[in-house]
Structures are given as C-alpha cells and as structure tokens.
Amino acid sequence: MEFLYSLFSFFYQFGDAFAFLVLSACGLAVIFGMMGVINLAHGEFILCGAYVSTSATHMGVPLPIAIALGSLAAGIAGMIVEVVVIRPLYKRPLDTIVATWGISMIVTQGTLIVLGTTMAGSGTPFGSFTVGDYSYSIYRIVLVVMALATLAALWLMFTKTRFGILARATIQVPHVAEALGVNTNLIYSLTFGLGAALAGLAGGLYAPTMTLVPTMGAAFMVEAFVTVVVGGADIFLGTAPAAVVLGFIKASLTSWQGQLAGQIGMLIAVIIVIRILPRGISGKILKERA
C-alpha cells in the first residue's frame, strides 16, 4: 500500500510537471513552429493573461470565463504586436528575438509602474483530496486535463478547420498560398495571436496558484524554452513528447532534491539533447519518416 501511495505521488508530480511544460510551451511552440520566430515576450503574454483573468475574478466573473478573457486579451495584444513589430522583421529571424525582448522589458517594467509590485491573487479553487499521508490539490488535476484538452484542441484546429489548413499551407509555401488567394498577412497575424492567446491561457490557468508579480513571466520562460528546444518545430510530434520526457526528469529530480534540482536537471538534459538531436525530437521523427 505504501508503494502505491508513493507511486501515486510520483504520477501526480509528473502530471503536474507535464501540464506546466505543455501549457507554458505550446504558445511559444505554435509561433516558433509556424513562423520560425522565437517570441521572447512570451512570458509577458502569460503575465497579461494572468493579470486580466485575476482582475476579472476580483470583479466577480466566474473563473472559467475569467481565464477565457485573459486568453483573449493576450491574443489581441499578440496580434497588435505582430502587426507593429514582427511583420517588418520576417526576413530577419534573429532580429525578431531582439525586438520581442525589447517589448518584454517595456511590458515588465510598465506593469511594475502602473500596477505596482504585486497584485492580490484569487486563491486556488476546488480544495484538496487525500491519498495516504499526503493531500493533493484538485486544481492541479484540472490543469493536467486542461493541458491534454489544449493539445487535442490544437490538433483539431490544425487538421480539421479551414484556418488550420490555410495556416499550414501558408507556412509551407507562402507565395503559392498567396497566389491561391490566401491572405497570408492575416494568417500570420492570427497565428501569432493564437500563440499569444495560448500563453494567456497558461497565465490564466496558473494565476490562482501563483503570486502575481510583474516578473512572473520569467518563471515560465526556462520551462517553455527547454520544451521547445527539445521538441523542435512541430507541436504534436515535438512539444508533447518533449513535455513527457522533461516532465519525467523534472518530477524525479524534484521529488528527490527539490524544485531547483528539477530545473537544473532539465537544463542539462536539454544541452545534451541538443548535441544528439539538434533539430529536436520532431526533427528526428520527421527526418526518419521522410
């Protein structure tokens, strides 16, 4: 019985780590995979989602709607950023990193000036349950379900909807898509907006579990980066398996040595993976299939 308890505890931690990696990385992965742009303002879209959804909760909006609002706000902000800053830079991918970093600096410091050093949180909902000697938060289980649901929704969106097909066409051969009458600029805007909205969703979902500070985006950055680097450019063949592997490493090291060890272990794993699979898990899979 004791063994089953600790097995459950490990699976709980693994699920928690997996959900965090998937949710924090999928926005970044959509933008990188579809557009080749690394969005260093990713953390700030997460921040936007978290702040908007928490403010909405304070005003009495029910949590699910508040999270959707946060995601929507981040998505709109993302589309604005795409039009103003990213669009002139498509031919210079390295410069988009630098420019988005500039945006990140402006937003973090701007939030600090306008909204102060911290914002009152909304508290984790749903309470907890007990297995063996330990109690577990139900909300963490909800987050795992949400992570899986997000992956499923993205898969449906990119394979079954018109937007998904147009987006993939635009990414593969932009000028042919354009010649066939696709408004590629709009597709790029929407894709970037989708990535930002996913970041906002992660922010909204995790807002009840965290302290809200203007630098909270940085807490997601390392996890999001390493997942995308290990995964490579494809969300389903890359991000999801990368999150499984890294989630396993993180959960084992965290339960053994603490949270920081989990992060360090993940980072070392990533650096080693780069040496073996420079284009990530999805690059490896796609190369073998081709």
Place this chain on the structure above:
Amino acid sequence: MSSASRFTSILKLIEGPQTLGKGPKFWSGFSVVLLAACAYPAFADSYDVGNNVYFFNWLFMAMGLSLIWGYGGALSFGQTAFFGVAGYAYGVLTINLGDAYGLTLLSLVLAVGLSALFAAILGYFLFFGRISGVFLGIVTLSVTLVLERFMAQTAGPEWAIGKARLNGFNGMGAMPSLTIPWPGGNIVLYPDVTLYYVTLALLLVCYLGLRILVNSRFGNVIVAIRENPMRAEMLGYDVRKYQLATFVIGSALAGLSGVLYTSWGNYITPASMGMTAASLPIVWVAVGGRTDLTTTIIGTLAVLMVFQSLTIYGSQYALIVMGTLLVITVLIAPRGIVIALISPFMRRKSKLEGER
C-alpha cells in the same frame, strides 16, 4: 620571415576590412580621445573617476558580445552567466587566498579561465550539435536564469566554499580588491585614479588586440561564417571550431568584466545574472552597431551614461526607455544607431577614394 617583420605584419592588421576607421584621420582622432581619457582624472573628482571605471568594466563584456554576435553572427543572450561565474569565482578565490603576493591577480586569471572553460563546455554542446541560430540565444538565456536562481537560494551556512559564504540573494561581499604587489607596499586598486589607469590600459590592450584578431585570417573566417555558414564550410573551414573559439573568447571577456566589476565594488549578487542584467548588454551592443568594435564601444558608453542619468532622475522609467530604444533600433536602424549615423559619411568617403 624574421620575428621583427612578423611582428610588424601582425601590427598592420590593426586596420583592415573588418573594422571601421583607418588612416591618419581615424588614428589622430583616436589619439585625441585616448589623451583626453588619460587627462580626465586630473580634472574630475574621485567619485566621477570611480564611476567611469564602472563604465569601463562593462565595455569588455560589450566587446565580447560584439565579437560573438556582431562578427560571428551567433546571438548569445546569456553573457551574464559568464560574468557571474567569473565574479563569484573571483570572490571565492580571493576570500580564501587573501590579497598578498599578487594572489588577487592569480585569482583574476583563474576566474576568467573558469568562465572560459564553462563557455567551452557549454559551447561544445551547442555548436557541435549544430543548433540553429535562434536556439543559442534561448539556451544561453536559460543557463543564466537558472544560475541566478541557483545562486539566489545559497543563503544558508552550508553554502560556503572554504571561508567564502555565498550568501544567497543578498550577494557575496567583502572580497579584497585587485592588488598589485610592489616593492615598498602593495598597490590596492580601489575605485580611484590608479584603477582608472589600469582599467583603461587593459581596455586599450583588449580593443587593439580584438582589432588585430578580427582583421586576421581567423576574423575573416568568422565573418564569412556569419555571412554564409554553408559556403564557409564548402571552402573547407570547420565552422563549429571557429564558432566555439569565438564564443570562448567573447565569454572570457564577459568573465573579465565580471572580475573587474566584483573587484571594483567588492560585491556581486545573483541579480547580476538575472533577466534585467542579461538584457542590458544586448541593448548596448545593438544600439551602437554590433558589427564593429569601435561603434560598440561608443554605443555602450552612450547607453550606459543615458541609463545612469535616467536611473538617477526616474529610475523606474529607465528600463522602459532601454526597451523602447532596442525595439526602435531593430526596426529603424538594424545595423545600430551609431553605424547608421556615420554611414552616410563613410559611403561618401569611400566613393571619393574610388574616384581617385
């Protein structure tokens, strides 16, 4: 070839295709600036002199980043990791070894060597894995952020190396300044006139040395790799080795900055490896014009001065201005504001030379 003529042929590389500024006009201007810099302590009070040393300290990291990013074309966001590693290493070494017999100078060399070793290990995995350009930036950024978090949690007494407590978030202090052993009493380099001249001399050596490096065969190869890695490879150069060497040299310069900074203030904190600290070098180098050492230095000094005066008059807005400056630079003057300002002049000059 005799050793003397070999030496002069190396010296000739001080100007060449990879550096802006050549001929008597540039070098006389350079001498005027250098003389002004030498005369400066005679006219300024000691606070300003110490403050200028603070500016000088950062220039090494900026030049290193210019080499990696501007010349090599590999964008590293995590130069502060090497800054921090060398700074902490200097602190740990000097607190344990003391400041007698020139041991601080030995610590300086060891600390810079350690940061170079760290860069070599990290760079081996990154460059020999042939990752694409965008990933280098985010991996190095992740490394510096994780290092910051690691150092921030070393508050307990169990986190000590010898006599040196790491002190977690509050940072490590009370390490001795750089001390030069001298007959008739050691010279301790407090942030004052002596340190000013030592740092200036070091800066001059690094600047001229880097000019020679980038105009040498090595420098031309790394620029070729920046322009077209595949072509460089087809021409028979092992791209990975050149990129790794560039990365190690640039990171060692960041480490030198870290040691000088730690010795200057007798203090280093984990925040020196954090997000804000990591973003500033990018701003300096991008604004100045990363593809040239001279414009990098001009840009870095200008941005540092603006940043400091902003911090004095309205600290919270300084970072917003820096971010805006970065975005505007990338959108309007992607090669750097200083280069954009001088390039019309440069073009006219080269056209005149062509007509002749």
